[in-house]
Amino acid sequence: MIIVLKSEATKEQIEQFAKELTSEHKVSVNEWTGSQSTVLGLIGDTSEIDIDYIGAQDIVESVKRVQEPYKKANRKFHPENTVIEVEGVKIGDGSTVIMAGPCSVESNEQLLEVAQKVKASGAQFLRGGAFKPRTSPYAFQGLRTQGLEIMLHAKEKTGLPIVTEIMSADHIDLFKDVDIIQVGARNMQNFELLKALGHLDKPILLKRGLSNTIEETLMSAEYIMAGGNEKVILCERGVRTFETYTRNTLDISAVPAFKKLSHLPVIVDPSHAAGIPWMIEPLSMGAIAAGADGLMIEVHNNPKKALSDGAQSLTPEQFDKIAKKVFELKSALSKIK
Amino acid sequence: MIIVLKSEATKEQIEQFAKELTSEHKVSVNEWTGSQSTVLGLIGDTSEIDIDYIGAQDIVESVKRVQEPYKKANRKFHPENTVIEVEGVKIGDGSTVIMAGPCSVESNEQLLEVAQKVKASGAQFLRGGAFKPRTSPYAFQGLRTQGLEIMLHAKEKTGLPIVTEIMSADHIDLFKDVDIIQVGARNMQNFELLKALGHLDKPILLKRGLSNTIEETLMSAEYIMAGGNEKVILCERGVRTFETYTRNTLDISAVPAFKKLSHLPVIVDPSHAAGIPWMIEPLSMGAIAAGADGLMIEVHNNPKKALSDGAQSLTPEQFDKIAKKVFELKSALSKIK
Amino acid sequence: MIIVLKSEATKEQIEQFAKELTSEHKVSVNEWTGSQSTVLGLIGDTSEIDIDYIGAQDIVESVKRVQEPYKKANRKFHPENTVIEVEGVKIGDGSTVIMAGPCSVESNEQLLEVAQKVKASGAQFLRGGAFKPRTSPYAFQGLRTQGLEIMLHAKEKTGLPIVTEIMSADHIDLFKDVDIIQVGARNMQNFELLKALGHLDKPILLKRGLSNTIEETLMSAEYIMAGGNEKVILCERGVRTFETYTRNTLDISAVPAFKKLSHLPVIVDPSHAAGIPWMIEPLSMGAIAAGADGLMIEVHNNPKKALSDGAQSLTPEQFDKIAKKVFELKSALSKIK
């Protein structure tokens, strides 16, 4: 950590401040005096030092971290890729996983039909929403507990492990048979929820928030990991920008960034990123070519009757075509050195 | 609601679609045929129609709402300002309220000292954080339950009603003696929390999310109000943009926008918006002149020792100067017609 | 164009307004009366109607375009891809073109070395900056006219056609031997420059502005095309968001969007998008897989001595490796149906 002091800081103030730093933290302090300002360099473990606290000191002009503030999620301290295995399917091992299914679970028939079809197309996971975060209190809020039962029923029939979103720590018990618990973009900084999930022994799919940085996303992963649960899958699903043609702007750079900074698997959700069915194919192809470990895609047996997000869902037939292309692309990429 | 259909939509498809709309919703449908497309106009209560559902239809090119999707928060259906009274203090009645106090509650002594000083300067509410949302799991997370006790103790001693943030619906019972419950920016779309707060009879201070639109903020207010709790106070606290000089960008336009679209009181938090202590004065003055009903300002007896957000806190002396100016400004504004 | 009128609009006002619309524009007007508002639908050529003018009418609540405001750039009126041929190289015909070279032209030796190497790696165009837009007036501003001469010299020696940026309509005569004139992101809405370029018979590479929408980019292409020059190449180079890890955020969705809305070729500049050399490979792969017609990549013989943008430049060796992968990917993609 590098601390630039104000030009008016006196020698006594600087000495006093340096003394506090070394006594309160496991760091040593180096001082270097420039023409306009003095700079302090902190050596040691600075990840637990509050950068705001430092910035608040009267004599401090600015502060800059040299170390990243996350440890467990940091590739520096865990150079190999984390591979998460769920019911025999590996995520993060260099293969491509696809999680497909409807935005909302609507009925046993609907989900089973979709599950069978996406499985036939090669999807390894069934996704579906039971608890639905909706902007409007008047919109369909999901089948909730009943929706989870339908998900489990579809799993039983098809063998596909399931991924579904949790909206409150209160519901954790209900999710005990879910294979991967999803944290939605709007809850990425619901820290009480993250802490609770940190005590489970179950993979968590963490979606990046609408306007959260790459670092903040890794800090939310760190919340879960700090509790002991290191099975975190990162998901890029588009960020909010000024552009209105697409629902969000897919930040494709987040894929290589997450892979570089962290050892966690990274998947991409092109359905929510674009909000436009015909754009799912090019974005899926782009995501895989850029290095994503998998995709999460909305598929509905009857998109125009979907109770939510129908506008961006694919039919099983459209999905089949894309899945084929994605797997062919992956196969080709594995031969390009 | 206006629905533009694709040029290739057939007469049969259009008729079929119109029939569905009228049978499933309390609306009538008007059709108008242009040179390149047909347009349907829906008359009636469209607030419960899912715009995504409409957009997902094969024959639909685009959809546009004419009515706002919020009802209880909408000034059109509630023309008078909502005035919320807390322990005799009115919010939204044309006066200026100031909520002041430390980011984090740290001890009885700290909070009492701050409370007495901000009261002397004219603040009508004591704010303070017991449960703290922090980006890092390694940062101070607040004194939690003990922090609430310290808040209540300071209330008892000074008579100042208290405002403090809730982070989970699980904690609602702990907040039963809190005067105003705050929903932080990161939880603005924690819908399970909003629903739970909708069942209370207690004012809720709802902070706008970092990248949530004005309409989304009103929809989150609607979540609370739809549950029966109409005592919602909106709070603009800066949105996330590309600018890095300030911590966030205060969206001053949100003040007149919220006042125009809604009947709810609107306060501004210049401390979190800028993250720079010297900027709190000009932003406070600007917010009041633009029509805000009040301010929420961070004040700490010893900012450089604050356990969180010290960098943006004012000393009680700095706060006193600003509060004086703000009240003088308000008095002057009341004479300008 | 659909115009929603305010509920208080009188019958006389509406009639009067409709009469004006039909007399001043080549449109007919359809009226449809809802429960809360009246809606007018305009049929005919509305691309020359000023949407702001309509919105300014006292009785107008809101306006919505149904037609896109661009015509010459619009795929609807020009379904086939535009293919631009430069010195025998085709852009937009389904192949992949790479434009490579240094950010700034620095000397004959430097440019020639880079040109020979990128040519050997398969680049079909030499890019290089002679006139440099720099944020600081104290930064190196480019070799200007001398830089153009060095570019032409490198073209003569290697046969590579050249791409270089223009910063003012004043300089057009200097660019007469340049093969493709680039309009930089900061000049994307320098309308006087766009108009001047519209009178040339030379390909223009138009970079999307830092915070310009997809539609605005197409409108800037339309400026050039409206003058008679239909040889426009669109370039996505990252937009400005809140994310700070990358220099900009590459909007990969813009690639399929531009291809869908327009018939113009689309290339991607991963160097400026990320500003990070190691990210150029994954972003290049992603861009090609998402459907881009080509790439523009910064290559410098000695990045750490580059006079500008060295931080994001590749060495010729790094570039060679990426170009190989990109061409192999393209070959594989051509076999995936």
Next chain:
Amino acid sequence: MIIVLKSEATKEQIEQFAKELTSEHKVSVNEWTGSQSTVLGLIGDTSEIDIDYIGAQDIVESVKRVQEPYKKANRKFHPENTVIEVEGVKIGDGSTVIMAGPCSVESNEQLLEVAQKVKASGAQFLRGGAFKPRTSPYAFQGLRTQGLEIMLHAKEKTGLPIVTEIMSADHIDLFKDVDIIQVGARNMQNFELLKALGHLDKPILLKRGLSNTIEETLMSAEYIMAGGNEKVILCERGVRTFETYTRNTLDISAVPAFKKLSHLPVIVDPSHAAGIPWMIEPLSMGAIAAGADGLMIEVHNNPKKALSDGAQSLTPEQFDKIAKKVFELKSALSKIK
């Protein structure tokens, strides 16, 4: 300037790099070695060192400026406010100036009527557009040279000095009798134009770009000042964000930021910021209370017939009411200490 080196940098590399820095720039270098990295501190004039060049060095992890990169615009080197006097009216001296008039100049009659009315309401400058930057090539482009003549005619008749926008360095001669030349948001980084304006002896009103930072705006001011023309007026006119209710988001924080960092006068344009006529009053009041030196407001004698931006223009009567309130507010503020 502080340079953090990579952990793998060797002693020889560091020595070599430090030697280069001291030989090529007027700086001395201090070295400090931490547990994970070595840090170099540069002392001296670093404003001409290219931060990208430093960042491109193989051994460099990151770079941080301690000094601002602007000098002539920097309040540190010019502590007193710059006051610009135009035809006897002072800008930046603590008073409030208002520049009012139509978006586009349309005719002698129109402009004269508006000029007389805004003058009667207290405006000290007449604004009006002759050369108009329009997103669409099919929209009205301004009366251009004839528009300037109409502006000068209105000045002659009313005595109001005039402010109008330039779109190309080519047109400078045409602007010789204009009192204040405006650089629009879309040309804020048209560096060739800025350089040309730097050679004039005439006030330049520089609008902040749609997505330019505060620092970039000051760097554009520096471009003009570096050429010798130190009469720059900064103008905040809203930035582009995700919010769609307002046309742009007025960054009120930019007012105190510009005043703190720079000595230049700062005005606010609430008309373009919001794009909503009824919002001009609260934003004007907010801007003045936050410390702006003046306002630029669009006024049209007949907004619904305006050839551009009518949707956001005020009538002279509406403007009169706001101007009165603004001047009363300013008078009240001058008494608040």
